[in-house]
Amino acid sequence: xxxxxxxxxxxxxxxxxxxxxxxxxxxxxxxxxxxxxxxxxxxxxxxxxxxxxxxxxxxxxxxxxxxxxxxxxxxxxxxxxxxxxxxxxxxxxxxxxxxxxxxxxxxxxxxxxxxxxxxxxxxxxxxxxxxxxxxxxxxxxxxxxxxxxxxxxxxxxxxxxxxxxxxxxxxxxxxxxxxxxxxxxxxxxxxxxxxxxxxxxxxxxxxxxxxxxxxxxxxxxxxxxxxxxxxxxxxxxxxxxxx
Amino acid sequence: xxxxxxxxxxxxxxxxxxxxxxxxxxxxxxxxxxxxxxxxxxxxxxxxxxxxxxxxxxxxxxxxxxxxxxxxxxxxxxxxxxxxxxxxxxxxxxxxxxxxxxxxxxxxxxxxxxxxxxxxxxxxxxxxxxxxxxxxxxxxxxxxxxxxxxxxxxxxxxxxxxxxxxxxxxxxxxxxxxxxx
Numbered sequence: 001x002x003x004x005x006x007x008x009x010x011x012x013x014x015x016x017x018x019x020x021x022x023x024x025x026x027x028x029x030x031x032x033x034x035x036x037x038x039x040x041x042x043x044x045x046x047x048x049x050x051x052x053x054x055x056x057x058x059x060x061x062x063x064x065x066x067x068x069x070x071x072x073x074x075x076x077x078x079x080x081x082x083x084x085x086x087x088x089x090x091x092x093x094x095x096x097x098x099x100x101x102x103x104x105x106x107x108x109x110x111x112x113x114x115x116x117x118x119x120x121x122x123x124x125x126x127x128x129x130x131x132x133x134x135x136x137x138x139x140x141x142x143x144x145x146x147x148x149x150x151x152x153x154x155x156x157x158x159x160x161x162x163x164x165x166x167x168x169x170x171x172x173x174x175x176x177x178x179x180x181x182x183x184x185x186x187x188x189x190x191x192x193x194x195x196x197x198x199x200x201x202x203x204x205x206x207x208x209x210x211x212x213x214x215x216x217x218x219x220x221x222x223x224x225x226x227x228x229x230x231x232x233x234x235x236x237x238x239x240x241x242x243x
Numbered sequence: 244x245x246x247x248x249x250x251x252x253x254x255x256x257x258x259x260x261x262x263x264x265x266x267x268x269x270x271x272x273x274x275x276x277x278x279x280x281x282x283x284x285x286x287x288x289x290x291x292x293x294x295x296x297x298x299x300x301x302x303x304x305x306x307x308x309x310x311x312x313x314x315x316x317x318x319x320x321x322x323x324x325x326x327x328x329x330x331x332x333x334x335x336x337x338x339x340x341x342x343x344x345x346x347x348x349x350x351x352x353x354x355x356x357x358x359x360x361x362x363x364x365x366x367x368x369x370x371x372x373x374x375x376x377x378x379x380x381x382x383x384x385x386x387x388x389x390x391x392x393x394x395x396x397x398x399x400x401x402x403x404x405x406x407x408x409x410x411x412x413x414x415x416x417x418x419x420x421x422x423x424x
Contacts, residue, residue, distance in 0.1 A: 108336075108339060109422040125417050131382060132380075138341070138377065
């Protein structure tokens with residue numbers, strides 16, 4: 001989904017979210033309306049300023065009481081729509097999703113450069129994940145430190161693809177992409193070349209800043225030192241859509 | 244003042260951890276004096292008792308299950324304690340001890356006791372417990388009732404959890420602590 005150009009004549013719809021009557025532009029998604037109205041919905045792959053992939057499913061909501069859960073980031077608002085964002089069922093699903101992310105790769109917060117500044121860690125606390133009920137996969141993934149400024153630790157990656165999208169849509173380099181399937185799925189630079197040997201990477205660091213975890217980090221950071229700054233994204237995205 | 248028989252009995256031990264969670268327990272400082280009015284520590288590295296009593300109200304385990312002795316202790320605690328609490332990230336999710344899991348146990352031992360040793364390298368076999376091939380969190384081997392993540396959980400978090408339990412309520416540790424806290 002490309003970033004929307006501003007449309008001054010777009011129609012307005014009214015809908016109900018968690019008992020609140022709200023109005024929204026017809027081209028908005030449920031998550032955008034929730035963010036504007038301070039209704040908290042957890043999300044991981046969604047990011048204001050990037051296209052929508054609906055991959056993490058953490059933002060699932062119940063629409064019109066139907067049994068099929070919808071990703072709030074990938075569902076447009078409709079006139080008369082009724083949305084529930086925080087039922088017991090949704091809490092249960094979200095908790096399980098976060099637990100599966102922790103079980104899949106190595107997310108040992110205590111020794112992570114992003115400890116205290118990590119969206120996954122924060123989500124776990126918000127969703128009440130005080131332990132992981134499924135067995136850990138205990139599989140080791142590569143760490144690529146070949147880039148002179150940055151490092152990728154695939155053990156910490158949650159495959160949100162924010163790096164892929166920011167590199168393609170904002171920087172315009174498309175250094176990052178995704179390869180493999182299932183547990184072998186991985187983000188790669190330049191057809192799986194080491195990052196340091198990439199011809200297309202401009203070393204802008206946007207991928208590092210948007211990465212929600214300690215997967216993409218600056219070289220030379222120690223435990224808890226990797227603080228990310230994502231302010232640039234909404235500013236750049238807005239300027240582009242106004243062109 | 245309540246008599247000893249009305250106090251909540253507490254047992255603690257450390258498995259594969261750094262004992263930092265027990266240090267954090269001691270970091271409750273002067274609040275320990277008030278706690279001592281309400282709880283009776285019947286078995287712990289803090290006290291001198293050598294045997295786990297048959298019936299304990301609250302068992303607190305620090306550290307992960309990395310060897311057969313950890314496994315034995317965890318089962319003993321489960322059998323003797325009415326409520327079992329996993330204290331800290333090693334007990335809750337395996338944490339640093341579990342980072343050896345992607346490697347084969349033989350390779351780990353080889354690396355630790357031969358490759359990186361200059362003087363008289365040898366693998367210890369006597370008087371040490373047998374390492375398990377996979378490090379697991381406590382709830383990977385016995386059922387656990389309360390999980391208090393953190394590396395270590397702050398003294399305030401431990402205090403909150405203990406006072407809630409003493410008052411007969413179920414604490415929600417996510418309010419006060421998290422993985423890696």
